[in-house]
Amino acid sequence: MRRPWILLLACVLAAPAGAKPRSKARAKAKAVKLRKIALTTLGDLAAERYAAVIKRLSPELEKNLTEADLQRAWEAAAGLYGRYRRHGKVTQNVVKVRGAAYTVFDIDCQGENSRFRTRISLDKDEKIAGLFFLPPLTKIRKRR
Secondary structure (H helix, E strand, C coil), X not given: CCCHHHHHHHHHHHHHHXXXXXXXXXXXXXXXXXXXXXXXXHHHHHCCCHHHHHHXXXXXXXXXXXXXXXXXXXXXXXXXXXXXXXXXEEEEEEEEECCEEEEEEEEEXXXXXXXXXXXXXXXXXXXXXXXXXXXXXXXXXXXX
C-alpha cells in the first residue's frame, strides 16, 4: 500500500522544480533573442543597411536619428577605426535608468586600424534605445 504522505511530498517537491526551469529557459531564450538583435544591428551597419537599423530604433531615438545621420556616424567611425572586419567578445548587462530597464550590449569589434567597442542598448520592447561607437581599445594604426 502506498503511503499518501510520500505522494504529497513528491508533488510538493516537483512543483517548484518544474516552474524554475521554465522561467530560466524563458529568460535564456529572451537573452539569446536580444543578443541576436544586437549582432544583427552591427552586421547591418557593416553591410551599410542603414534602413534596416532605423526600423529597429525606439520611437524616441527614431525622432532624433535619421538614416543619413546614422550613415555619417558609421562612416566617421570607419574613418577612424578602419573598415569593420569582425566582432569579438559580447557582454550583456541590464541597466536601470529612471525606472526603465535596458539591456546593454558591449561588442568588441576589430577594424582595419584598431579595435573598438560598439554599445547597443535595447529597451523593454526590444527596440534600440542607444547606439554608441566608443573610444578605441587599441592604439590606432596609421593608414599607409
